Amino acid sequence: MMVKNLLKQERVDYIQNRLEELYPETPVPLDHFDAYSLLIAVLLSAQCTDERVNQVTPGLWKLADNPHDMAQVPVEKIREAIRPCGLSPQKSKAIQKLSEILVNQYHGKVPENMAALETLPGVGHKTASVVMSQAFGHPAFPVDTHIHRLAQRWGLTSGKNVVQTEKDLKRLFPEDKWNKLHLQIIFYGREFCSARGCDGTVCEICTTCYPARKNPKKVKKA
Incomplete structure (x- = not known):
């Protein structure tokens, strides 16, 4: 046959x-408590395992767990906290810069908008899609x-x-x-x-x- x-x-x-x-x-594999923490966790997950990200983020949230505070943290401190994730020089700059942008342009909130998300430093189409789907429930x-x-x-x-x-x-x-x-x-x-x-x-x-x-x-x- x-x-x-x-x-x-x-x-x-x-x-x-x-x-x-x-x-x-x-369940979303990346630990998070709001749209901002998910955005940062997904950004960190580039070329890094979810397990490693989940080990690193508690230390990062101790420095700052919202855009207003994170924008004030020196890049070197962010870099030190996320070093185990790899690509820490680029990721630390992106985290600080996007936090500044969220404060200055979006009242400290993560925009519920694909195009706006994709303009943020360190945020590509895949990261924006994850945030739209898992944080806001939009089909992606x-x-x-x-x-x-x-x-x-x-x-x-x-x-x-x-x-x-x-x-x-x-x-x-x-x-x-x-x-x-x-x-x-x-x-x-x-x-x-x-x-x-x-x-x-x-x-x-x-x-x-x-x-x-x-x-x-x-x-x-x-």
Whole structure:
């Protein structure tokens, strides 16, 4: 009997249902207490694990836990507090500068606006998307390296870059599922379909979607 790979819509339906079974609850992995603390935590998570960020942020909040106070902290002190996260010279300057901007332009509040967020120092599209979805509840589909890798392995995108992957995923999945799916895919990628742990022929979702796949799936880097 010939083994057939699932059609795209079958893959989409299966992935959505399986992730919901595996991860009915999706707590945000970065510890935070408001939109500002989430913004800073996501900024710190660039090229750094969430676990490391969660170890570092309590020390940072002791220095300042709001834009008004953070804008007054010397960059060197911020840098010292966040050093274990890596890229501390750039990140410390960005944290102080964006805190100043929030105070001067937004009354000390994080703007609930994608375009405004993307103008802040150290805040790219992915960071802005996470804040819009997890802090404010707006539909967004932030694509990180886990999601970019899995979307290709699961045949949901050609994966030229994260921009293309985001567009493809938004087209395939219902808008009201985006915020949760973003986290569910990250959780699954870390647990079952990591860069080294699966090559497109090992984990449950890969083998269910592509039972006929014989060779490792080559993934285009983000």
